[in-house]
Each structure stands twice: as C-alpha cells, then as structure tokens.
Amino acid sequence: MAQPEWPLLTAVRDAGTDDPVFQWLLLAGPFVIGLIVLVGRSPLTTAIAGGYLAMLITNTLRNGV
Amino acid sequence: MRGATATISRDLGRILEALGVVVFASILVTLVWREFYAVPAMVISGAIPLGIGIALRRRFSDAAQPGKLHGMMVAATGWAAVGVFGSLPFILIAWTIAVDPAALSAPDLTGRAASTVAAFQHPLNALFESMSGFTGTGLTMTDNEEALPRTLQWWRTIIEWVGGVGVIVLTTAILARPGSGSLTLYESEARSEKIHPSIVSTVRTIWWIFILFTFTSILVLWLAGMPIWGAINHGMTGLATGGFSITDNSIATYDSALIDFALLPVMILGSIAFPIHYLILSGDLENFYTDLQTRWMFGFFGVGSALLTGVVYLRGTYDSLFAAFRYGLFQFVSAMSCTGFQTAVDSTNIALGRWPMGAQLTVTFGMVVGAAAGSTVGGIKLIRLATLLKGIRFRIIDVFYPESAVRRLKINNRRLTETEASQEFEEAAIIALLWLLFLIVGATVLMAVLPAGEYTLENILFEVASAQGNVGLSAGITGPGSLPTLGKVMFLFNMWIGRLEIIPVVVLLRGVLKRGGMY
Numbered sequence: 413m414a415q416p417e418w419p420l421l422t423a424v425r426d427a428g429t430d431d432p433v434f435q436w437l438l439l440a441g442p443f444v445i446g447l448i449v450l451v452g453r454s455p456l457t458t459a460i461a462g463g464y465l466a467m468l469i470t471n472t473l474r475n476g477v
Numbered sequence: 478m479r480g481a482t483a484t485i486s487r488d489l490g491r492i493l494e495a496l497g498v499v500v501f502a503s504i505l506v507t508l509v510w511r512e513f514y515a516v517p518a519m520v521i522s523g524a525i526p527l528g529i530g531i532a533l534r535r536r537f538s539d540a541a542q543p544g545k546l547h548g549m550m551v552a553a554t555g556w557a558a559v560g561v562f563g564s565l566p567f568i569l570i571a572w573t574i575a576v577d578p579a580a581l582s583a584p585d586l587t588g589r590a591a592s593t594v595a596a597f598q599h600p601l602n603a604l605f606e607s608m609s610g611f612t613g614t615g616l617t618m619t620d621n622e623e624a625l626p627r628t629l630q631w632w633r634t635i636i637e638w639v640g641g642v643g644v645i646v647l648t649t650a651i652l653a654r655p656g657s658g659s660l661t662l663y664e665s666e667a668r669s670e671k672i673h674p675s676i677v678s679t680v681r682t683i684w685w686i687f688i689l690f691t692f693t694s695i696l697v698l699w700l701a702g703m704p705i706w707g708a709i710n711h712g713m714t715g716l717a718t719g720g721f722s723i724t725d726n727s728i729a730t731y732d733s734a735l736i737d738f739a740l741l742p743v744m745i746l747g748s749i750a751f752p753i754h755y756l757i758l759s760g761d762l763e764n765f766y767t768d769l770q771t772r773w774m775f776g777f778f779g780v781g782s783a784l785l786t787g788v789v790y791l792r793g794t795y796d797s798l799f800a801a802f803r804y805g806l807f808q809f810v811s812a813m814s815c816t817g818f819q820t821a822v823d824s825t826n827i828a829l830g831r832w833p834m835g836a837q838l839t840v841t842f843g844m845v846v847g848a849a850a851g852s853t854v855g856g857i858k859l860i861r862l863a864t865l866l867k868g869i870r871f872r873i874i875d876v877f878y879p880e881s882a883v884r885r886l887k888i889n890n891r892r893l894t895e896t897e898a899s900q901e902f903e904e905a906a907i908i909a910l911l912w913l914l915f916l917i918v919g920a921t922v923l924m925a926v927l928p929a930g931e932y933t934l935e936n937i938l939f940e941v942a943s944a945q946g947n948v949g950l951s952a953g954i955t956g957p958g959s960l961p962t963l964g965k966v967m968f969l970f971n972m973w974i975g976r977l978e979i980i981p982v983v984v985l986l987r988g989v990l991k992r993g994g995m996y
Contacts, residue, residue: 428685441692476762
C-alpha cells in the first residue's frame with residue numbers, strides 16, 4: 413500500500429528503518445503524548461500508552477524472528 | 478591560518494544558527510505554561526546566536542571545506558560557544574525575575590525559590606549550568622529544581638537532549654548538504670560510527686532512532702506513575718544520559734521502586750550505540766550479544782551492580798537486601814551510563830557521598846569507564862577499554878610466538894593488521910592516559926580550593942570523575958555556594974574535554990597558544 417506524501421513528515425519518516433510500523437509509531441508519538449497531556453491519566457490513555465509500547469516491542473521481536 | 482579562521486567561523490556560524498532555532502522553538506513551552514514574562518528573555522537569547530550565526534555563515538560562505546585540524550577546532554569552539562550562548566536564557570530570565578523590567582508580571586519569589594533562580598544572575602553559574610547541560614553532565618548550580626520557571630526546566634532538558642546526540646549532529650541533520658565536509662565535523666565530535674554511506678543520512682537516522690526512543694521513554698515513565706511533565710523531562714534527559722531533573726532530589730523525590738526500575742531501560746537505551754539500535758530495529762537481534770560493546774555493557778552492569786549491592790548491604794548502609802539491590806543497581810547503571818540520576822540522597826535514605834569508600838570507588842569506576850562509544854554516554858568508553866585489555870594481552874602473548882608468526886588482533890569481529898592494531902591501541906592508550914591525567918589535575922585543583930577536612934579524597938575523585946565523565950552524580954561538592962569559583966572553572970574545563978574526548982580541545986588550545994606566540 414502506498415503511503416501518503418507530506419514534505420516534512422515524509423523526510424522524517426524516511427530517515428529511519430523501512431519498517432512501516434516503526435514509521436507509524438514515530439509519527440503517532442507526539443499525538444499519544446499530546447492526548448495524555450490533555451486528558452490526563454485515564455484507562456483510555458493508559459491503554460493507548462501501553463499499546464504503543466507493546467507494539468514497539470512486539471514489532472522488534474517479530475522482525476528478529 | 479586566515480583560511481582556517483574563515484572555515485571555523487563559517488561552521489561555527491552554522492552551529493549558532495541551529496542553537497538559535499532551538500531557543501526559538503522552546504518559546505512554545507514558555508507560551509504553553511503562560512510564563513509570558515520570560516518571552517522577551519527567550520527572544521533575545523535566540524536572536525543573539527541566530528544573528529551572529531547568520532552573519533558568520535554569510536561572511537565566510539566561500540571558505541574551504543574543513544580538514545581534520547579545522548574539524549577539531551570547530552568542535553571545540555562550537556561546544557564552548559553553545560555553552561556560552563546557551564547560558565543566556567538562565568541569565569536573562571533570572572534578571573527578569575529580579576528586576577521585572579517593563580512590568581512583565583514576573584513572579585515574586587521568596588525563600589529557596591528566590592535563591593535558586595537568583596544563582597543564575599551570576600554569569601559563571603549560568604555558564605556552568607549551560608555547559609553541564611549541553612555536555613550531558615547534569616551537575617547543577619540549582620538548589621531546588623522544582624522552583625525553577627517551567628521555561629528553565631525545559632531549557633535544561635532540551636540542551637541535554639540535543640547535547641546527548643551532539644550539536645554538530647544536530648547542525649548536520651538540519652543545515653548540511655551532502656559532501657560539505659560533514660564527515661570531518663561529525664568525526665571531530667567524538668563519533669566515528671556510520672549507519673549509511675552518507676553522513677547526512679547517518680545523522681538523520683540517528684535522530685530518527687533518538688526521537689522514537691524519546692517517545693518510548695516518556696511513555697514508560699508515565700506508565701510507571703510519573704506525572705506527564707516529569708515523564709517528558711526525565712524521559713528526555715534519561716535517554717540522553719544527561720541526568721538533569723525537575724525535582725528537588727532527582728529521582729529520589731518520587732521514592733518509587735517502580736519508577737527506579739522503569740528508568741533502567743531508558744538509561745540502557747541511551748548507553749547502546751546508535752548503529753546497534755538500527756540493526757536491532759531492523760531485525761538483527763543477535764547484536765545484543767555479538768556486538769562487543771553491548772555484550773560488555775550488560776556484563777559490566779551486572780557485575781558492577783552486584784558488587785555495589787554487596788558492598789552497601791554487607792557494610793550495613795541498607796537494612797534489607799532489596800533496598801541494597803534497588804539503590805545499588807540504579808546507582809551503578811546511572812553512573813556507568815553517565816546519566817547521573819540519583820536515588821541515594823540524604824532526605825530519603827543515605828546520600829552517595831556518605832556511602833562506604835568501596836561503594837563510592839565502585840561507582841567512580843563505572844563513571845570513568847562509561848558505556849558504548851557511538852551512544853550518548855561519556856567516560857573513556859568500553860571499546861577503548863577492550864582495545865587496551867586485548868592489546869596488552871596480544872603484546873604479552875606475542876612474546877611466546879616465533880618472530881615469523883603472522884598474528885592478527887581481533888576486536889569486535891574485526892581482524893586488525895599490525896599497523897591498524899598499533900594505531901587503535903595507541904589512540905586508546907593516549908585518550909585513557911590524558912583522561913586520567915586531567916582527572917588528577919581536576920582533583921588536585923579541587924583539593925586546593927575546597928575547605929580542608931570537609932571532603933574526603935574519594936569524595937573529590939568521585940566529583941571530578943563525574944564532571945569529566947559527563948555523569949552528574951554528586952558527592953555534595955557541586956553547588957552555587959559550596960563549589961569555589963576556581964572549582965567551577967575547573968569543572969567547566971573537565972566537562973568540555975570529557976564531552977569531546979580531550980583531543981579536539983588540546984588541538985584548539987595548541988592552535989590558540991601557537992598563534993599567540995606562546996607555543
């Protein structure tokens with residue numbers, strides 16, 4: 413699937429590995445933290461933050477297997 | 478020499494431009510926290526380096542590309558310059574609060590908060606804080622970090638975060654074009670690793686990894702129970718292995734074993750070389766044990782923490798084995814990763830400066846060695862220790878072989894020729910020797926300027942190793958009032974040479990002295 417092209421974001425995304433999950437995590441990071449700043453500690457934000465970390469670890473391990 | 482001045486000035490200008498951009502970007506934090514009185518101070522702090530930077534770059538735009546000598550001089554002057562110009566927010570905000578010019582509604586501080594901010598009215602204290610931040614040291618002139626305006630809390634964090642990767646790496650990522658002498662500058666900033674053939678691509682990948690891990694670190698700490706502002710600041714300074722905190726007693730303020738343990742992976746991430754991170758993220762997990770530095774790092778963390786735990790437990794510093802393990806593990810990883818977060822302080826348990834001598838020397842050893850080259854840590858670094866140990870072993874065993882035997886020294890899966898082995902061994906030996914030499918110089922100066930009998934020799938060695946290793950752990954010597962002026966100047970020098978691995982600073986000093994007819 414072709415990924416959308418935005419001038420600055422594309423440059424940032426392409427600087428790292430070719431893995432789309434990591435690229436997505438990099439771009440989603442500020443939004444997750446921004447959500448926590450706005451909403452505070454709640455089951456939803458805790459689940460999203462936990463999911464973010466779980467996705468990072470799982471994808472790293474999946475790439476290695 | 479005129480050509481050299483032009484080249485150095487042009488590249489110094491680019492570094493100052495990048496610094497100006499960082500200051501202006503930080504004004505966003507000032508606005509978010511509604512500290513409007515600090516806006517003029519931040520604008521001036523950004524405009525000065527940006528203006529000088531643009532002027533230098535334009536004036537010397539046709540200067541030659543940097544050679545090895547220029548690269549070292551640019552690195553040394555560049556790091557000194559960001560230290561100087563990075564002190565402006567501290568000075569200007571402190572004076573804004575003190576005199577409140579133009580009725581900016583600056584806060585009326587009292588007690589410890591007032592004295593904490595007022596310390597930065599003195600330019601030397603501000604310069605110390607700035608240099609400590611950019612070099613990722615973390616020793617501070619702040620008495621109570623919680624009392625600082627949020628803008629200054631953020632400024633301390635962002636300079637450590639940028640400094641962890643390197644100001645030249647930042648400048649190269651933003652402003653450099655391929656083939657513009659970037660490799661020379663990159664190597665002069667104590668980096669040699671390449672992820673891609675192009676150095677510009679390499680530094681952009683380094684930033685990509687660093688930013689991804691920054692988000693990760695922030696979320697780990699927040700999930701462990703840290704408030705989000707603390708998680709943002711400690712996540713950034715922890716990953717950069719800088720160690721500045723926004724709380725009065727560093728990480729001890731939280732007094733949470735969960736937060737202590739959550740910070741361990743953050744500091745460890747900062748201790749692994751960026752190319753290894755890239756390989757691991759790309760699926761080559763075996764680099765955790767095939768890479769010599771990473772393997773040794775985990776080994777040293779394990780053995781050092783066990784040793785420290787044993788010492789503080791058996792000497793009765795802590796009553797329970799768990800407490801000894803919790804503080805021993807955290808403080809050794811914090812020391813060897815050159816982070817400098819502190820959980821052992823007087824207010825919650827027993828301060829590092831009052832730990833048994835064996836424990837203090839174990840922590841000092843960790844600070845001197847440091848972790849992996851190519852990461853964000855300071856110290857001599859593991860690859861040099863490995864080169865020295867393997868080189869010595871190679872030389873000794875060589876005696877037992879016939880003269881005609883062809884032997885190769887093997888370091889980190891590389892088989893070195895005789896010439897390569899000699900070169901690497903020589904470089905490691907020179908840097909280790911200079912490191913120890915300046916450690917002794919710093920300790921001698923400190924012994925001369927500190928009040929007699931107030932601190933032990935292990936306290937002094939600990940503090941100097943912390944400054945030169947860019948660690949930031951303190952035995953209680955560093956502070957705006959407790960450290961005499963000459964001691965502050967000495968530590969500025971220790972932090973500067975420690976970050977650049979000594980040689981570029983020595984080269985710059987030789988160049989300056991030679992030009993002045995003194996060498």
